[in-house]
Amino acid sequence: MSSWIFLGIVVAIGLWLIAVYNGLVGGRNQAQTAWSQIDVQLKRRHDLIPNLVQVVKDAMAYEQETLTKVIQARNNAVAASGNAAQSGPAEAALSQATHGLLALMENYPQLKANDNVMQLQEELTTTENKIAFARQFYNDSVNTYNTRRQSFPAVLAAASLGFGPMDLFNMPESEREVPKVALR
C-alpha cells in the first residue's frame, strides 16, 4: 500500500518536472526567435541607410552634417553588431539619427516627387517600426519567461534544469528622446 503511494508521488513529481521543463523551453525559444527577428531588421536597416543617403544627398546638399552623422551612426552600429553590450547604445543612436533624417526630409517637397526616394523612405519607416515591435515582443517574451522561472514552485527546479535569467534589450532612455533638428 505505502509503496503504491510512494510510486504515485514519484510519478507526480516526474510529470510536474516535465511540465516545468517544457514550459521554460517554450518561453526561452520564443524569446530567442524574437531576438533573431531583431537582428534581421537591424541588418536590413544597415543596408537601407546608405541607399537612402545616396539618393537624397544632392537634394539635401545643405544638410551635409546630418547626412554625415547618419552614416557615422550607421557605421558605428555595424561595427558594434555582434557585441551585445555595445550594440544596444549604437543602435539607439542610429534610431535617433534616422528619425532625424526622416523628419528633415519632410522639408524637401521635391523629394516626394521621386518614386525611388518615396519607396526607400517607406522601407526605412517600416524597418524602424519592425525594430521597435521586434524589441517589444522580445522584451515581453523575456518578461514572461523570467516571471515563469521565478514563480513558485517552478523556481525550485528552474536553476537546476539549467534555465538562467534572460536579459532585456534596452535602449538607454536618454537616447530615445525625440531628436532635435538643428537649423543652421
Place this chain on the structure above:
Amino acid sequence: MSATTDFVAAQAENRRNTMVLLTVLTALAGGIGYLVGALMEGESSGSLPAVSQVGIAGAGLMAAVSIGWSAISLAVGDKMVLSMAGAKEIEKQDAPLLYNVVEEISIAAGVPMPRVMVLETDALNAFATGNKVGSGTIAVTRGLLNTLDRDELQGVVAHEMAHLRNLDTRYMVVVGVTVGLIALVCDMALRTLNWGSTRSSDRKGSSGGGILIIVLLVVAILAPLAAKAVQMAVSRQREYLADATSVQFTRNPNGLISALGKLAEKAAPFPGVSRATQHLFIVNPINRFTSKTPALLATHPDIADRIARLRNLGG
C-alpha cells in the same frame, strides 16, 4: 506603466466572459439533448426513470454532432468566406504600405505573416479569417486603404491580427454550429410534440411525462432565442478582446480610436457581405452604427462604447 496592466486586465476579463458564455451554451445544448432523450425513453417505457440513460446518450450525441459539424465547417468555411466577399490576394508591390504594416504587426504579435487581401469597394471595412495560427488571412477594403493614415491602418490591422492570434474565427464557427444545432433539435422536438399529442390521446396518461412535455415545450421555444443571444454576446466579447489586444501590439490606442471614428461614418454595406459573414468585420457592415440596434442581438458593441474603452486603455 498603468497602460500595460490595463490591456492585460481587459483581455483577462474578456476571456473570462467568453468562458462563462461558452459554458452556458454547452449546458443549454447538453440539457436539450438530455430532455429529448429522457422524453423518448419515457414515451417508449411508459414511466420516467430518475436518471435517463437515453437522455445522457442524447446529451452526448449533441456534443458529438456539434464537434463533427464544427470540424467540417472549419475545413471549408475559410475559402467560402473569402470567395463570397470577393477578396483578392495581393503581393508586396501591389500595396507596399499595407503589406509593410501587416508585416510589422505580425512581428509585434509574434505570429507568422498572414496572407493579405484587398476588397475592391469604397466602403471602409476590414476582416480576418483563419482557423489556426499561421494560416490566416487579413483583408481590407480599397476605401479603407485610401482613407486611413499609417497609424490608423496599423490600429485596424492590429485588431484583425488580434482576431487571428486569439483564434476568434474558430470560436465563432464552433459557437455558430452549436447555436444552429440547438435551433435544429428544438425545431424537431416541437414537430414531434405536435405529432405525439394527437397520437397519445388514447394512451393512458403518465403525469411525469406530461410535466416533462411542458418543460420541453417551453425549452424548445426559448432555447434557440437564448442561444442566439449568447452567440451575439460572445461575438461582442471577442471584439472588445481584439481591441484590447490591438493596443498590446501597437502600444498606441489613438490609431484605432481615430480609425473607428472614420469607420463609424463610412462603413456602408457592399456586394459580397451578408448576414452570414457580418460578424467577421471590424465594424458591422450591415447595421447602421449610429442607430441603437437592440443590444442583445448585435454582433458588435456600439462604436462609441468601444472608443470609450480604448480611451481608458490609453490611461
